[in-house]
Amino acid sequence: MGDFSIEKILISGATLASLLHRSSASSGDLHGFLFGHVVFSDSIPLSDDDTTSSSPSLTATITSFISLPSHLPLPPPITLSFSSTLLGWFSARRKTPLRPSLKDSLTTLSLSSSCSLAFTPHNSTALHPPSLFLLLTTPLQDKLIHTHEYKTYEYCIPSKSFEPKSLSIINIGPFFRSHYDSFSPNAPFPLINCDLRGSNAMVEDEEGETLEAIRRALKNQKKLDMCAEGFEIRRMSKLVGSEAAIYMGELEDLYDKMLCKIDALSKLVEQTSVKVVGQENQNMKLRYKVAGME
Amino acid sequence: MAIDTVPPLIAAQLNDLISHSSFPIKVEQMWSGCKNPSLLDRFTLVIPFCLDYIKWDVIYNAIYPLAAPDIIFGPEDESFSPYNGVNEAVDSKSSKNCLADWNSKDPSRLLRLIIELRDAYTTYQKKRVGEVDDDRLKFELSTMLSREGIEMCTSSGIDKPEEVRFAVPLLEMDINKLVLGSTWKRPQKIYLQVIFPVGKKSPSAPRLKLVSPVELKALFSIDDFKLPPWLEGMCMAEYLPTLEEMLQAQITDAVLSIEVRRKFIMVLEPLFGRPLEADPVFCRKATFLANSGVFTFLVHISIPLQFPKQKPTLILQSSQHFISHGAPVKSPLLTDYPWSPRWEASEMAGRIYDFLVDECLNFKKFCNESMVLLR
Numbered sequence: 001m002g003d004f005s006i007e008k009i010l011i012s013g014a015t016l017a018s019l020l021h022r023s024s025a026s027s028g029d030l031h032g033f034l035f036g037h038v039v040f041s042d043s044i045p046l047s048d049d050d051t052t053s054s055s056p057s058l059t060a061t062i063t064s065f066i067s068l069p070s071h072l073p074l075p076p077p078i079t080l081s082f083s084s085t086l087l088g089w090f091s092a093r094r095k096t097p098l099r100p101s102l103k104d105s106l107t108t109l110s111l112s113s114s115c116s117l118a119f120t121p122h123n124s125t126a127l128h129p130p131s132l133f134l135l136l137t138t139p140l141q142d143k144l145i146h147t148h149e150y151k152t153y154e155y156c157i158p159s160k161s162f163e164p165k166s167l168s169i170i171n172i173g174p175f176f177r178s179h180y181d182s183f184s185p186n187a188p189f190p191l192i193n194c195d196l197r198g199s200n201a202m203v204e205d206e207e208g209e210t211l212e213a214i215r216r217a218l219k220n221q222k223k224l225d226m227c228a229e230g231f232e233i234r235r236m237s238k239l240v241g242s243e244a245a246i247y248m249g250e251l252e253d254l255y256d257k258m259l260c261k262i263d264a265l266s267k268l269v270e271q272t273s274v275k276v277v278g279q280e281n282q283n284m285k286l287r288y289k290v291a292g293m294e
Numbered sequence: 295m296a297i298d299t300v301p302p303l304i305a306a307q308l309n310d311l312i313s314h315s316s317f318p319i320k321v322e323q324m325w326s327g328c329k330n331p332s333l334l335d336r337f338t339l340v341i342p343f344c345l346d347y348i349k350w351d352v353i354y355n356a357i358y359p360l361a362a363p364d365i366i367f368g369p370e371d372e373s374f375s376p377y378n379g380v381n382e383a384v385d386s387k388s389s390k391n392c393l394a395d396w397n398s399k400d401p402s403r404l405l406r407l408i409i410e411l412r413d414a415y416t417t418y419q420k421k422r423v424g425e426v427d428d429d430r431l432k433f434e435l436s437t438m439l440s441r442e443g444i445e446m447c448t449s450s451g452i453d454k455p456e457e458v459r460f461a462v463p464l465l466e467m468d469i470n471k472l473v474l475g476s477t478w479k480r481p482q483k484i485y486l487q488v489i490f491p492v493g494k495k496s497p498s499a500p501r502l503k504l505v506s507p508v509e510l511k512a513l514f515s516i517d518d519f520k521l522p523p524w525l526e527g528m529c530m531a532e533y534l535p536t537l538e539e540m541l542q543a544q545i546t547d548a549v550l551s552i553e554v555r556r557k558f559i560m561v562l563e564p565l566f567g568r569p570l571e572a573d574p575v576f577c578r579k580a581t582f583l584a585n586s587g588v589f590t591f592l593v594h595i596s597i598p599l600q601f602p603k604q605k606p607t608l609i610l611q612s613s614q615h616f617i618s619h620g621a622p623v624k625s626p627l628l629t630d631y632p633w634s635p636r637w638e639a640s641e642m643a644g645r646i647y648d649f650l651v652d653e654c655l656n657f658k659k660f661c662n663e664s665m666v667l668l669r
Contacts, residue, residue, distance in 0.1 A: 027329055028357040071361035094327040095336065096353055096366060102393075102411075103364040105375045140325070161373055287357060292302040 006038070006154050006165065007057035009132065013171040015062060020148050022067050023092030023136050027284070030092040031107075032067035033077060034132060035084040036060060038121040058121055060087055060132060061170075067092075074107065077117055077130070085119040088112075088132025088155075096137050098149050100162050108133045108155045108162070131155040133162065299332045300324070303359040307404035308337070314405055317342050318480065322349065328356045335359070341412060344445040345461040345487050345505050348415070352404070362396035363404065365411065376414035419447040423458050430497045430529075431458055431490055437531040438462075448492075460488040461505075462530070464538055465545070472549045473513060475575050482510045484541065488530065499524040512576045514548040515599055548599065552577055555597045558606075561639045565647045566593065583613075586654045590614060593650065602642070605633040610654065615661040623661045628653065 023030050038060045063084055068075075070091065077086050089111060091104050100108070111117060112131040121128055133153045139146065153162040170176050238247040300308065312319060322338040335356035340347050351366040367374050377391050392407040423446045424435065438444060443463045450456040462485060469482040489501040502524065504516040522536050555577035559569065566582035570592070573579045582593045592611040598604040610625040617623055631649035633642070 028355050029327065029353075069358070071355055071358035093353060093364075095325055096327065097351060097369070099366055099369060099372065101353065101364045101366040102376065106377060109375075160375060284357070290360065 005058070005156070005163070006060045006128075006132065008059040008168065009062065009152050009154075009165050010059065010168050010170050011062040013169050015064065016169055019065055019067075019090065019092070019134075020136065020150075024138075024148070026067075026069065026092075029070040029094065030067045031070040031074060031089060032065050033074065033089050034062050034087045034134060035064045035066075036062040036087050037084055038087065038119070038128060040121040040126075058128065062087060062132075062134075065090065077111075086117055086130045088130045088134070090134035090136060092136035094138045095140055097140065098135060098137050098151050100133065100135060100153065104133065104135065105155075105162070108153075109160070112155045112157055129157070131157070132165075134167070300334045301354075301356050301359045303398050304335060304354050304356070306401040307398075310401040311339075311405040311408060314402070315408075316480075319408070326356065327353065330356075333357075339408065341408065343412065343415065344419070344447045344459055345485055346447075346459070350408075350411075360398045362393050362398075363407075365407075371415075371418075374415060374418050376411055376418070416445055419445070422448050426456070426458060426492055428458075428490075428492045431492065434490070434530050437529060441534075456492040458490045458492055460486075460490075460530075462486045462488060462534065464504075464534070465542055467542065467545075469510070469513070469545065472545070473552070473575060477575060478507075478509055480507060480509075482507055482513075484510070484516065486534070486537065499526075499528075512578060513552070513599075514545055518599070519544060551599070551601065555601055558597065558601070558639050558642065559595075561643045562595070562646070565643055584650065584654070586651075586658065589654070589658045591654065591657065595646075602635040602637075602639075605629060605631070605642075606646075608646070608650070610650075610657045612657070612661045615665055617664060623664050625657050625660065 038058050040058055067090075070093070074089065089107065091101075091107075093101075108131070112129040114129070115127075118127040118129045120126070131154050133155060134150060135153070136148060136150045139149060150167070152165045152167040154165050155161075156163050238244065308321070312321065319342075320340040322340050324334045324337040326332065326334050327336050333356035335354040337352055339350050339352055341350060348371075349368055353364040353366065355361055377393070392403065392410050397403060423431070426448060438460075441462065445461045446458060448456065448458050464484045464486055469484075470476055470478050483506070485505045487501075487503045487505050491498060491500075502521055504519060504521065506514075506516045510516070519541065522533070522540060524533060552575075559572055559577055559580045562580065562582065563569070566584060569580045569582050571579075571581045578597050578599075580595050580597075582595070584591055584593050590613045592613060594609040594611065595606050596609075597606045608625075608628040608631075610628070612623045615623040628649075631653075632645050637645075
């Protein structure tokens with residue numbers, strides 16, 4: 001287990017930004033799991049220098065995370081989807097030295113020594129434990145310009161120590177082209193079958209379709225119709241020709257209705273947000289009471 | 295930074311730690327990790343170890359003060375990771391550590407945690423010293439380990455050669471008990487600091503230094519103690535018994551000399567009257583009220599540790615002349631009077647008295663002059 005160490009750690013700018021935002025917006029310290037994927041590659045050194053032998057290495061890409069306040073224990077690790085694995089965890093604490101703490105090393109140890117959490121990197125057979133640790137802090141001195149500090153480590157089981165690793169940020173741009181070329185999309189949403197009803201030229205071929213499938217298709221169709229409110233795609237043809245002027249009015253009506261709906265929805269969101277904030281304040285007050293700080 | 299902004303649960307644990315620790319722990323700085331910066335929940339502890347200090351950051355969470363704290367160790371101790379050793383897990387005692395069943399309502403928890411971690415740190419440093427590849431050191435370790443309470447650590451820097459430092463507690467006797475009515479709060483233990491250079495081909499003599507708590511100076515000054523010479527080819531096991539013997543003799547003398555000083559203060563009494571104030575434990579200081587005509591003044595007598603070899607020093611203080619801020623006029627240190635360590639105590643007292651009969655006139659003049667200067 002863990003024969004190869006992780007050579008490169010990548011994170012998308014958006015994921016890192018979201019992580020930094022989450023930690024600075026929270027009232028206290030945070031921790032959570034990091035998810036992503038690991039690719040095993042026989043890297044061929046570009047230089048013809050013999051000393052850099054072509055050793056196989058692992059490249060980890062952090063794509064997502066979950067977080068919770070750090071006074072709560074980390075939940076039993078879960079896998080988000082088949083395409084992302086648990087790579088490790090992170091700890092975000094304000095105004096502390098940028099060094100793993102006692103708790104950090106104990107948590108990392110327990111994660112990386114758990115056999116059930118080990119994963120198999122792409123195109124590899126060896127199991128690898130979730131041994132990454134990302135530490136986020138804010139500087140101890142107030143006068144510094146930067147507002148965040150972070151450091152990534154890989155926990156090395158044989159030596160029981162943290163090995164600092166560099167974290168590369170992937171952004172959108174020509175320089176990062178290669179990352180997107182090798183990108184394979186994986187949508188976590190189920191695909192909705194949106195076959196057009198009525199375009200029934202192939203009806204005869206559907207004999208093999210089970211009743212269950214038809215029922216599902218009907219259900220999906222119903223959902224689609226609800227969104228369209230009677231404006232099926234067939235009626236799109238009316239956008240051209242003599243009826244177009246009348247039809248435009250109808251469409252504008254539809255848009256108005258949609259805007260009203262969105263407006264109502266956003267009001268609803270606003271109201272619930274107020275309730276959430278109220279509840280959070282109430283929780284805070286209760287916590288202060290428990291801590292004897294009234 | 296006011297102490298009242300520390301959440302009560304955290305403050306209770308911190309106060310308990312500072313007041314009940316057997317070794318002096320200091321809080322170096324406190325700060326906040328919350329959005330509300332007036333709630334202090336993080337602090338740096340300065341903990342004595344091996345005659346030096348280690349600094350650990352204790353990270354609480356003011357928003358959730360019920361949660362156990364987290365500790366960040368010093369930057370040079372990144373490989374120190376207590377509670378996770380596989381070998382330690384065999385030991386059932388260490389598998390249930392202080393953090394595992396944290397109770398925030400119990401104020402003694404932080405102290406217990408720190409003691410537990412400091413013990414683990416002591417073991418960790420001992421292991422590191424054991425791993426140092428140096429024949430002499432290995433020999434010293436094997437012959438010295440029978441002594442209890444030795445602390446050791448390795449230190450190396452970029453521009454410093456590697457060294458191993460030992461703190462060897464000396465003398466089995468309890469100095470606190472030797473002095474009747476002593477007011478010392480902490481045990482007065484004398485340590486020998488031994489620093490071995492590592493990795494040199496020809497082993498050179500270690501650097502030796504005696505260390506004691508500052509309060510011990512009232513009884514015995516380690517600066518006056520001359521360390522026995524370190525002969526070539528010597529080892530600690532040979533050196534320590536000689537050293538301890540000498541030290542023991544000198545401390546016994548120091549304890550006996552308290553009585554000599556006490557007697558001296560007593561023979562001053564028939565001449566000067568009862569002292570206004572006298573140090574009853576170590577008998578190093580006495581203050582008498584004296585007068586010459588209507589001029590009244592105080593005589594401060596401080597008696598050195600080497601009494602009667604060294605003579606006491608005198609300071610006169612007027613009770614009638616005050617300079618700015620109400621401070622009384624004082625004479626400089628007076629030592630310019632006849633003295634012989636071979637005299638009887640009553641003779642010494644008599645000579646001081648005779649000297650002061652003349653000197654107080656000078657002092658009165660001095661006082662009047664300083665008042666004139668003020669106007």
